[in-house]
Amino acid sequence: MIHRLWFRLLIAFALVIAVTIGTVYLFVSRSMGAEIERYEEIRERFHIVETQAMLSAHYMTRGSWEGVQYVVGNRSVVSGTRIILTDFFRVVIADSKEELVVGETYQPEPPDRPTGSPFPVFSEDWEEVMVRLYIGPEPSAGEEATSPQTLREAINRFLLWGGLLAAAIALVLTFVLSRRMSSPIGALAATARRLGRGDLSQRVQLRDRGEVRELAQAFNSMAVDLERLEQLRRNLVADVAHELRTPLSNIQGYVEAIRDGVMKPDGATLDSLNEEAALLSRLVDELQELSLAEAGELKLVYQEEDVTELIRRAAVSWQPQVVAKGMSLSVDLPDKLPSVNIDWQRINQVLHNLLENAVAHTGKGGIITVAAAERGAWVEISVSDTGEGIPAQDLPNIFERFYRVDRSRARATGGSGLGLTITKRLVEAHGGKIEAQSKLGKGSRFSFTIPILS
Ligand code: ADP
Secondary structure (H helix, E strand, C coil), X not given: CCCCHHHHHHHXXXXXXXXXXXXXXXXXXXXXXXXXXXXXXXXXXXXXXXXXXXXXXXXXXXXXXXXXXXHHHHHHXXXXXXXXXXXXXXXXXXXXXXCCCCCCECCCCCCCCCCCCCEEEECXXXXXXXXXXXXXXXXXXHHHCCCHHHHHHHHHHHHHHHHHHHHHHHHHHHHHHHHHHHHHHHHHXXXXXXXXXXXXXXXXXXXXXXXXXXXXXHHHHHHHHHHHHHHHHHHHHHHHHHHHHHHHHHHHHHHHHHHCCCCCCCHHHHXXXXXXXXXXXXXXXXHHHHHHHHCCCCCCCCEEECHHHHHHXXXXXXXXXXXXXXXXXXXXXXXXXXXXXXXXXXXXXXXXXXXXXXXXXXXXXXXXXXXXXXXXXXXXXXXXXXXXCCCCCCHHHCCCCCCCCCHHHHHHCCCCCCHHHHHHHXXXXXXXXXXXXXXXXXXXXXXXXXXXXX
16 A cells, blocks of 8 residues: 555655644744743733832822732732732732731742832832832632633644644545545556556546646557557468468469379479469568568668669669550659669669559550659659559558558459558658559559658
8 A cells, every 4th residue: 555656645745734734833832932921021011010100109199008908909800910019128018819917027939030129119208118019920710711821822722723623634635635646547557457468449538637638648549559550460460371371372282283183284384383482482572571671670771872863774674564565654854853862772672663563553555654853852753653543442551561452453463462561661761751642543643752962
C-alpha cells in the first residue's frame, strides 16, 4: 500500500496540513499570549493608578481612613483582585478579603510585583501620608474564566480543537481527492496489463482533462499502433506463407508429374519450373530487401548524380518492352535540372519499379510519360500512364506489403505486391515522399521526390 500513488499523495498532503496547522497554532498561540500579557499589564497598571486615585480622594475628603474598607471591597469586586492597603510600615489599614487584621503588620509574599511601593496621599490641609497598596489576583468562579491565563488556555484549546477538526476534514478530503486523482492511473495500469496479456483491443476510457487525458490519449494511440502492427505482422506471416505456397506447390506438381511420367522433362516443362523458381527467388530477395529497409539498415551510398541522365537511361532500357506491347514512352524534362544527392542504384530501382508497373498495367496504345521538375529543395520525378488505373478504395493501400488490386491477374504478371512497398521505403530512406494519383480506366501517376545537392 505504501507504494500506491493515492497513499503517497495522502501522506504528502497530511504532512503539508500538519506543518501548516502546526505553524498557525504556534504562531497564533505565541503572539496571542504576548498580546494578552501586554494588555493585562496595562490593565493592571491602570487599575493601580485608579485605585490609588480613589484612595487619595477618599483620604482627602474624609481626612482619615474611616470607611476605606468599603472602598477597597468595592474595587476588589469590580476588578476581581485582592486589595490590601497598609501604611508605609506595612501596618494593615484595609484588606478587601478581610483576612488580615487591621493594625497588624502585613508580610507580603512575593510575587506582588508592581504593587507595594509607597505612594503619597494627602489630607485636607495637604499633609502628606505615605501608604502602600498591594494588589493581587483574587480568583473566584466567575472571574477565573476571564483571567489572562484562562483566556490563553481557552485560545490554545480552541486553536488545538480547530486545528484537529481542520486536519480531520482535510485528511478526509485528501483521501477522497487522492483516490480520485490516482484512479485514472490505476485504470491505465489495468488496461496496460490487459494489453500486455495480449488483448490489444483494450483502450482506456477517461473523462478527465489535462495531462491525464493526454496520457490516456497517447496510451490509446500507442494501443492502436500496437494493434495495427500486430495485425500487419500476422498478415505478413500469412501472406509470406501464402506467396511461397503457390510457386512451391507448382514446382512440387511439376516434379511429381515428371516422376510419374505424366509430363516429359522437356524444355517447356523445365522453363515453367525455372519460372516458378525465379518467382520464389525474387520473392525471397524482395522480402529480404524489405526487411532491411524496414529495419532502417539499407546502406545508401549518396553521390552527386545527374537525374536527367538517370531518367533517360531508364527510359531507353524499357523502350523495347513498351514498343512490344504497342505503347509509347516519352520523357518530359526541363532544360536544366540541378544535381541530386542520391544512391544512384536505389533511385534507379525506384524508377524501374514504377516503369515496370506502368508497363504491366497499361494496354496497347497507351502512353507512359516520365517527367521531372524542380520543387524547392527537391526534384520531383513522376511516372504517368494512361492504363487501367486503380480503384479509389484500393489507392490508399497500394504501398502496403503484398497489396495487389487484382490478386489473380497480378500473379500472372509476376508481381509479388512488394514492389511499391520497397519503392516507398527507398524514397523515404532518401528523405523524400512518394504519392500516387489514379483514376480508374484513365491512368495513374506516381511521383516521388529526391533531395537536391546542397
Ligand atoms: P506488384 O509487384 O504486384 O506490381 P506493387 O506493390 O508494385 O505490386 O503494386 C501494388 C498494386 O498496385 C499492383 O498489384 C497493382 O494492382 C497496383 N498498381 C501499381 N502500379 C500501377 C499502375 N501504374 N497502374 C495500375 N495499377 C497499379
